[in-house]
Amino acid sequence: MFAYDRFIIEMREGLHQMLGMILIDDRRYTYTRGFLKNKGYIFCETDTPSENLDFMIFPFAGEIDKDAYDDAYFAAIKQGAAIFSGIKNTYLARKCDEHGIAYHIMMDNTEIAKKNAVPTSEGVIAYLVANRERTIAGSRMLIIGYGICGQDLARRLSALGADVYTLVRNEEKEALAQIDGVAPIYLQGLFDHNFDVIINTVPSTVLTDEAIKQLGGTLLVDIASRPYGFNMALAKSLNEKSALLPGIPGKYAVQTAGEILGQYIDDILRGK
Numbered sequence: 001m002f003a004y005d006r007f008i009i010e011m012r013e014g015l016h017q018m019l020g021m022i023l024i025d026d027r028r029y030t031y032t033r034g035f036l037k038n039k040g041y042i043f044c045e046t047d048t049p050s051e052n053l054d055f056m057i058f059p060f061a062g063e064i065d066k067d068a069y070d071d072a073y074f075a076a077i078k079q080g081a082a083i084f085s086g087i088k089n090t091y092l093a094r095k096c097d098e099h100g101i102a103y104h105i106m107m108d109n110t111e112i113a114k115k116n117a118v119p120t121s122e123g124v125i126a127y128l129v130a131n132r133e134r135t136i137a138g139s140r141m142l143i144i145g146y147g148i149c150g151q152d153l154a155r156r157l158s159a160l161g162a163d164v165y166t167l168v169r170n171e172e173k174e175a176l177a178q179i180d181g182v183a184p185i186y187l188q189g190l191f192d193h194n195f196d197v198i199i200n201t202v203p204s205t206v207l208t209d210e211a212i213k214q215l216g217g218t219l220l221v222d223i224a225s226r227p228y229g230f231n232m233a234l235a236k237s238l239n240e241k242s243a244l245l246p247g248i249p250g251k252y253a254v255q256t257a258g259e260i261l262g263q264y265i266d267d268i269l270r271g272k
Contacts, residue, residue, distance in 0.1 A: 031258025
């Protein structure tokens with residue numbers, strides 16, 4: 001194919017030889033970069049002047065070098081360029097707001113959350129299979145929170161034969177759980193049941209230390225982000241298999257998770 005023909009195809013596809021940089025702090029990003037390169041995007045060195053870049057993918061969750069990426073760096077970014085990060089970075093958010101730059105927090109996107117729920121659930125199931133002496137089938141499992149992750153996990157555990165409950169806070173989630181065939185309970189009814197496994201999906205303190213002690217040796221798994229749902233050190237002292245498992249898509253099925261991010265970035269850059 002002649003260079004001119006390739007240029008015409010790229011123009012039609014809306015790529016315009018888009019240049020970007022990526023600061024990899026997460027295994028998913030390796031596959032994100034590969035996905036985008038296959039789409040025709042070009043990645044430059046991280047010290048490429050910001051005025052030459054069409055998009056910048058900053059660390060998924062890590063800190064940013066404020067000396068390298070200072071006010072002058074953001075001031076030079078050309079109009080229409082886009083900045084991405086996995087979760088919200090306060091420094092990035094402030095600089096993008098000050099300089100009128102489009103900032104996309106990938107994990108805040110509902111569609112990404114839904115797609116990520118699949119590798120998250122599979123990762124939890126993999127952990128349970130490898131670290132318990134009983135099958136999932138026939139086990140009594142409580143999921144704290146019935147959001148996107150909680151719903152997907154409940155469906156998959158139920159399909160494997162588990163007796164699944166969910167801890168809810170309002171009638172809307174209660175009704176949703178009932179529709180899905182999952183038994184909803186409220187916090188005040190927690191100790192009316194005996195559970196083999198409790199999985200937290202809520203990023204705020206749900207179980208007090210006293211509650212954890214009362215649960216005894218129940219296996220507790222926390223897949224939420226900070227500040228998490230309970231005192232994991234205490235939980236592990238009562239059951240060594242209890243585990244804090246944040247960011248599961250960055251550890252399990254990382255290629256799928258990375259490509260999910262790549263598709264989102266491609267959609268944004270193409271204006272979809």
